[in-house]
Amino acid sequence: MKTAILTVGTEILFGQIVNTNTVYLTRELNNLGFDVLYHYTVGDNPDRVTEMMEMALKDVDVIITTGGLGPTQDDLTKEVACRVFKDELIMNETALEAMKAYFTRTGRVMPENNVKQALMPSRSVVFQNDAGTAPGFALEHDGKYILCMPGVPREMYRMWEISARPFLERMSDSVLSYRMLRCFGVGESHLETMLLPLIDGQTDPTIATYAKEGECTVRVASKRPTKAEADAAVDEMVAKVDEIIGEYCFSHDNEDLVQVVADKLLSKGLTIASAESCTGGLFAAALTDIPGISASFMAGLVTYSNEAKMRDLGVSADTLEKYGAVSEETAREMVEGLYERTGCDVCISVTGIAGPGGGTPEKPVGLVYIGFKYGDKCFVTKKLASGASRKWTRNHTLLSMLDIVRRNI
Amino acid sequence: MKTAILTVGTEILFGQIVNTNTVYLTRELNNLGFDVLYHYTVGDNPDRVTEMMEMALKDVDVIITTGGLGPTQDDLTKEVACRVFKDELIMNETALEAMKAYFTRTGRVMPENNVKQALMPSRSVVFQNDAGTAPGFALEHDGKYILCMPGVPREMYRMWEISARPFLERMSDSVLSYRMLRCFGVGESHLETMLLPLIDGQTDPTIATYAKEGECTVRVASKRPTKAEADAAVDEMVAKVDEIIGEYCFSHDNEDLVQVVADKLLSKGLTIASAESCTGGLFAAALTDIPGISASFMAGLVTYSNEAKMRDLGVSADTLEKYGAVSEETAREMVEGLYERTGCDVCISVTGIAGPGGGTPEKPVGLVYIGFKYGDKCFVTKKLASGASRKWTRNHTLLSMLDIVRRNI
Numbered sequence: 130m131k132t133a134i135l136t137v138g139t140e141i142l143f144g145q146i147v148n149t150n151t152v153y154l155t156r157e158l159n160n161l162g163f164d165v166l167y168h169y170t171v172g173d174n175p176d177r178v179t180e181m182m183e184m185a186l187k188d189v190d191v192i193i194t195t196g197g198l199g200p201t202q203d204d205l206t207k208e209v210a211c212r213v214f215k216d217e218l219i220m221n222e223t224a225l226e227a228m229k230a231y232f233t234r235t236g237r238v239m240p241e242n243n244v245k246q247a248l249m250p251s252r253s254v255v256f257q258n259d260a261g262t263a264p265g266f267a268l269e270h271d272g273k274y275i276l277c278m279p280g281v282p283r284e285m286y287r288m289w290e291i292s293a294r295p296f297l298e299r300m301s302d303s304v305l306s307y308r309m310l311r312c313f314g315v316g317e318s319h320l321e322t323m324l325l326p327l328i329d330g331q332t333d334p335t336i337a338t339y340a341k342e343g344e345c346t347v348r349v350a351s352k353r354p355t356k357a358e359a360d361a362a363v364d365e366m367v368a369k370v371d372e373i374i375g376e377y378c379f380s381h382d383n384e385d386l387v388q389v390v391a392d393k394l395l396s397k398g399l400t401i402a403s404a405e406s407c408t409g410g411l412f413a414a415a416l417t418d419i420p421g422i423s424a425s426f427m428a429g430l431v432t433y434s435n436e437a438k439m440r441d442l443g444v445s446a447d448t449l450e451k452y453g454a455v456s457e458e459t460a461r462e463m464v465e466g467l468y469e470r471t472g473c474d475v476c477i478s479v480t481g482i483a484g485p486g487g488g489t490p491e492k493p494v495g496l497v498y499i500g501f502k503y504g505d506k507c508f509v510t511k512k513l514a515s516g517a518s519r520k521w522t523r524n525h526t527l528l529s530m531l532d533i534v535r536r537n538i
Numbered sequence: 539m540k541t542a543i544l545t546v547g548t549e550i551l552f553g554q555i556v557n558t559n560t561v562y563l564t565r566e567l568n569n570l571g572f573d574v575l576y577h578y579t580v581g582d583n584p585d586r587v588t589e590m591m592e593m594a595l596k597d598v599d600v601i602i603t604t605g606g607l608g609p610t611q612d613d614l615t616k617e618v619a620c621r622v623f624k625d626e627l628i629m630n631e632t633a634l635e636a637m638k639a640y641f642t643r644t645g646r647v648m649p650e651n652n653v654k655q656a657l658m659p660s661r662s663v664v665f666q667n668d669a670g671t672a673p674g675f676a677l678e679h680d681g682k683y684i685l686c687m688p689g690v691p692r693e694m695y696r697m698w699e700i701s702a703r704p705f706l707e708r709m710s711d712s713v714l715s716y717r718m719l720r721c722f723g724v725g726e727s728h729l730e731t732m733l734l735p736l737i738d739g740q741t742d743p744t745i746a747t748y749a750k751e752g753e754c755t756v757r758v759a760s761k762r763p764t765k766a767e768a769d770a771a772v773d774e775m776v777a778k779v780d781e782i783i784g785e786y787c788f789s790h791d792n793e794d795l796v797q798v799v800a801d802k803l804l805s806k807g808l809t810i811a812s813a814e815s816c817t818g819g820l821f822a823a824a825l826t827d828i829p830g831i832s833a834s835f836m837a838g839l840v841t842y843s844n845e846a847k848m849r850d851l852g853v854s855a856d857t858l859e860k861y862g863a864v865s866e867e868t869a870r871e872m873v874e875g876l877y878e879r880t881g882c883d884v885c886i887s888v889t890g891i892a893g894p895g896g897g898t899p900e901k902p903v904g905l906v907y908i909g910f911k912y913g914d915k916c917f918v919t920k921k922l923a924s925g926a927s928r929k930w931t932r933n934h935t936l937l938s939m940l941d942i943v944r945r946n947i
Contacts, residue, residue, distance in 0.1 A: 140748045142574040143757065144565030145718065145792075148557070156553030165551045166586070170577035177575065177597070184593060188586075200727055236922060240727045260927070281749060283930055339554050403840075409826025410819030413840040417818025420894055420928055428850065429840030431812075431822040437837035437880070441850075471846070485829055519829055 130163045130301055133185040137197035137206050138280050139172040150195045150285055157289065161297060162305030162352050163191070173203040175212075182213045186273055191297065196280030198263035200242045206277050207266075211250050214270040221249040224264045227257055256292035260284045267296050274300075306359030307350035308367055309383035312374060313532045317345050323373050327366070334366040343525045344386075347374065379535055386531045391419040393538060394426075394475070399503075401534070402473040403429045404442055404463045406454065407481035407497060411527045428471050432463070442466030442478075455480050457498050460509045464500030475538055476502040477530055481512075483519045497526050501533050539572045539710055542594040546606035546615050547689050548581040559604045559694055566698065570706060571714035571761050571768075572600070582612040591622045595682055600706070605689030607672035609651045615686050616675075620659050623679040630658040633673045636666055665701035669693040676705050683709075715768035716759035717776055718792035721783060722752070722941045729754050732782050736775070743775040752934045753795070756783065788944055795940045800828040802947060803835075803884070808912075810943070811882040812838040813851055813872045815863065816890035816906060820936045837880050841872070851875030851887075864889050866907050869918045873909030884947055885911040886939055890921075892928045906935050910942050 134154050140146050148170060155165050166189055171177045178197070185192050197206030211217055225247035232239040246263045249255050256265035256276075261284040267276045276293050278285045312320065317340035321328070324347065328336045334351040347370055351362035367381060379389050394401055403412045413429030416422055430441050435454055438444040443466035444459055452458040463478035481497030488494035495514040501507070512529055514522045543563050549555050557579060564574050575598055580586045587606070594601050606615030620626055634656035641648040655672045658664050665674035665685075670693040676685045685702050687694045721729065726749040730737070733756065737745045743760040756779060760771035776790060788798050803810055812821045822838030825831055839850050844863055847853040852875040853868055861867040872887035890906030897903035906921045919942060923934040 136577075139746065140757075142564060142568075142577070143716075144561060144563075144568050144574070145755070145757070146748070146750065147561050148577075152553060152556050154553075155551060159553050165553070166581065167590075168545075168551070168557075168577065168579035172575065180593070181576075184589070201730060237725075240731065242727060260930070281751075283751065283927070287927075405819075408823070409835070410814075410822030410838050410840065413819030413842075414817070414823045417840070417842060417892075418929060418932065420892075423842055426818070427843040428846035429819050429838075429842070430850075431819065431826070431838030431840070433822075433826060433832055433838070434836045440879075441837065441839075470849075483826075520827065523827070 130191060131166050131189040132158050132163045132191045132193060133167040133169065133189045134158075134165060135178070135181055135185065135192055135194040136168070136170040136280075137173065137178055137194060138170075139203075141170050142172050149282055150280065153282070153286065154193055154195070154289070157294065158193070160305070160307060161294070162301060162303065163297070173197060173205060175205050175209050178205065178209045179213060182209065182275070186213070190273055191300075192273075192275045193293075194275065194277045195285050198246065198265065198277060198279045200240070200246050200262070207248065207250065210268055210275050210277055214250070214268045214275055216250040216252050216268060216270070218248040219251045221247050221255055221264070224249055224255055224257075227264070228262050231262055254296065256288050258284055258288060259291065260287045265293065267293070303352050303354060304356045304359050305350060305352045306356060306363045307348055308363055308381055310347040310349065310367065310370060310374070310378050311380040311383060311386070312345045312347065312377040313343070313379055313386060313528055315345060315374070315377040316340075320345050320347065320374060320377075324370065327369055327373070334362050336366065336370065343521070343528055345377075346383075379532070386528060386535065387415045388419060390531045390534050391416060391422050391425070393535060395421065395424060397538060399425060399474040399538060400427050401425055401475040401477070402427050402467055402471040404467040404476070404478040405429065405431050406433060406438070406463075406479060407483045408479050408523050408526050408530070409433060411523055412477070412479070412530050415527055415531070427473050430467065438463065441470070443469065453492065455482055455492055455496060455498065457509045457511065460498035460500035464502045464507070464509075468502050474503065475534060477534060479526060479530055481522070481526060483522050485519055495522050497522070497529070499526070499530055499533060501537060503538055506537060539600060540598040541567055541572045541574050541600045541602060542576040542578065542598045543567075543574060544587070544590055544594065544601055544603040545577070545579040545689070546582065546587055546603060547579075550579050551581050558691055559689065562691070562695065563602055563604070563698070566703065567602070568714060568716075570703070571710055571712045572706070582606060582614060584614050584618050587614065587618045588622060591618065591684070595622070599682055600709075601684045602702075603684065603686045604694050607655065607674065607686060607688045609649070609655050609671070616657065616659065619677055619684050619686055623659070623677045623684055625659040625661050625677060625679070627657040628660045630656050630664055630673070633658055633664055633666075636673070637671050640667075640671055663705065665697050667693055667697055668700065669696045674702065676702070712761045712763055713765045713768050714759060714761045715765060715772045716757055717772055717790055719756040719758065719776065719779060719783070719787050720789040720792060720795070721754045721756065721786040722788055722795060722937055724754060724783070724786040725749075726754050729756065729783060729786075733779065736778055736782070743771050745775065745779065752930070752937055754786075755792075788941070795937060795944065796824045797828060799940045799943050800825060800831050800834070802944060804830065804833060806947060808834060808883040808947060809836050810834055810884040810886070811836050811876055811880040813876040813885070813887040814838065814840050815842060815847070815872075815888060816892045817888050817932050817935050817939070818842060820932055821886065821888070821939050824936055824940070836882050839876065839879075847872065850879070852878065862901065864891055864901055864905060864907065866918045866920065869907035869909035873911045873916070873918075877911050883912065884943060886943060888935060888939060890931075890935060892931050894928055904931050906931075906938070908935070908939055908942055910946060912947055915946060
């Protein structure tokens with residue numbers, strides 16, 4: 130099944146917004162086993178949008194659009210879709226009611242111009258918008274399809290998952306099955322080298338490696354006539370991959386590391402607390418992003434200043450004076466103090482130099498100490514996240530902390 | 539001057555790479571006062587690349603391409619550019635020498651197939667590649683131009699700065715100036731309605747509104763013969779826009795809200811501490827993302843459990859029992875306890891129901907109380923963040939907290 134992704138919106142052509150929708154949809158379509166032939170981005174100009182759609186229809190089976198479904202005058206995707214797919218807009222009462230309910234639920238008055246958003250192509254399958262006002266839709270003409278979704282990423286992601294992806298899955302003739310093996314603590318070229326004997330000469334299942342922000346992912350995919358066959362081929366290959374890289378792999382199902390850690394804590398009934406300096410609350414924020422984690426995560430202390438380290442964790446003034454805030458000794462006293470304070474089963478602490486300032490030859494930017502305590506196990510790990518930005522150092526430190534918890538509980 | 543950006547490369551259509559070249563070039567072209575009419579991304583397919591170029595030439599004066607200049611067989615941008623711009627490839631001795639010098643400089647032997655990279659359109663202006671092997675070029679036909687650059691971002695950025703941008707600057711007859719006014723606490727339709735008297739009938743400066751994850755941005759832009767004229771026109775319009783929406787606007791220069799808050803805290807020499815429940819450390823993590831904030835941010839307490847709220851902030855068991863953890867009373871005791879504990883100039887607390895579980899008819903998901911204390915000012919604000927997801931509720935709460943700090947210090 131061949132597809133094209135069309136982004137409608139002047140703001141992207143001004144260069145102020147990154148087209149994350151297209152990145153997301155491209156990945157999703159590839160994962161479904163659909164080919165993506167083009168990306169187009171065009172402004173709020175009906176003639177150009179028409180031209181793009183007509184050009185795409187020569188090659189592709191499905192056009193996916195985002196943007197241009199808003200309530201303002203320059204939002205025109207629906208009108209153009211009707212022109213190209215030979216339909217007309219009519220008021221969709223269900224969509225109108227849903228929109229009114231949305232405004233009531235969020236305690237606001239619906240502006241009159243929002244009514245325009247409930248006009249839908251007469252033959253379309255309407256996709257409800259659970260996260261905003263503009264509904265989306267799928268429309269068919271001559272065996273070709275257009276799927277239109279809103280441009281606000283949050284609204285689009287949700288509509289994609291709930292409505293658009295299932296709609297496309299029903300259209301496909303072969304079934305693609307894939308698993309994403311997520312790894313931490315190993316570089317992409319090393320991973321690829323290890324897997325080369327499996328990758329060489331493979332046509333199905335395929336094995337591909339990707340690097341992303343300090344993590345690596347191995348994608349094992351197979352396209353077969355039935356789901357059972359595709360699943361079996363993937364599972365068999367995953368077992369082989371696992372024999373080689375199992376140590377680094379934290380998920381076989383594309384879960385985030387934080388989700389894996391949260392699941393493990395919850396299933397084991399363990400409580401956890403954190404004491405953070407250089408990450409400034411990132412660990413606590415990441416873990417509390419997981420619904421239901423309140424059964425495990427009890428407390429986090431962001432002891433950014435030395436005073437806070439002493440007052441809230443009982444780090445001694447001597448230690449700070451003698452070894453410095455960024456030291457193995459401080460990390461150890463932080464995690465011990467955290468345990469004394471909270472009594473949690475698992476305690477983790479971190480102190481480091483996130484940069485860009487504050488580094489010295491002895492303690493360069495990127496130097497991080499992570500303290501960990503669980504039962505009798507209590508240790509401090511030194512990490513050097515080198516040569517990167519503050520954001521990268523903080524994020525990589527967060528992943529290191531999560532990986533330490535994952536490996537040690 | 540109208541432009542289109544064409545990205546050639548299959549890897550982007552697999553969804554594993556973000557098209558950062560296009561983001562960069564779009565911003566640069568806009569800053570030069572060029573209009574970007576389209577973005578296209580297409581795979582290594584000569585017919586499709588040809589079709590894209592021919593379509594673009596109907597509307598635009600300049601096509602900018604990245605990618606497809608490599609040494610392998612599927613690198614085809616030069617061949618297609620010659621076909622569309624009626625030229626032929628010949629060996630460019632200068633480019634060949636530069637390439638040989640590059641290999642010598644980096645201590646490697648030039649593979650034979652790299653010679654292909656020194657074939658250039660006979661009429662082209664060649665752009666030297668200082669950071670890699672593939673030269674770029676500009677080619678003219680019938681008063682229209684194509685500029686081709688390599689796809690490796692590092693090589694492209696450098697070629698753009700040294701050769702391509704100066705080439706275009708010599709072609710431009712006007713200068714664009716713009717400012718991005720970022721707003722919080724107001725929806726896009728409401729913003730547009732307020733600004734309608736200014737927007738209606740405007741051709742230059744132009745005013746446009748954009749929505750992005752709970753925020754809105756107003757872009758004011760003007761294109762004039764000189765930079766001074768464009769700047770003056772923008773500033774005059776920004777003053778008018780400000781009179782109408784000034785209350786919501788936190789930056790005139792496209793800064794993030796957290797950056798604005800950090801700057802304000804640092805410039806006033808104020809210390810700050812946070813006590814978070816539902817946001818679980820997001821506020822602390824966001825603020826500590828800003829370099830140098832250690833002069834202001836002292837400590838954060840993530841009091842996720844009731845026990846932590848009592849132990850670390852002195853919230854009374856009575857209050858938790860009588861009013862619940864998510865209540866005005868608890869938020870107030872949290873911020874008061876935080877002040878007692880840390881003595882920071884500015885203290886902020888938050889407690890709420892991030893969902894998806896835990897909501898009741900009286901206390902629905904999205905209900906949040908934010909406590910604030912600065913000097914004699916001490917209050918609790920109730921918010922109902924009615925977003926779809928836990929992530930959105932937490933992020934929107936974070937922005938609300940930052941906005942409260944911004945407005946009250």
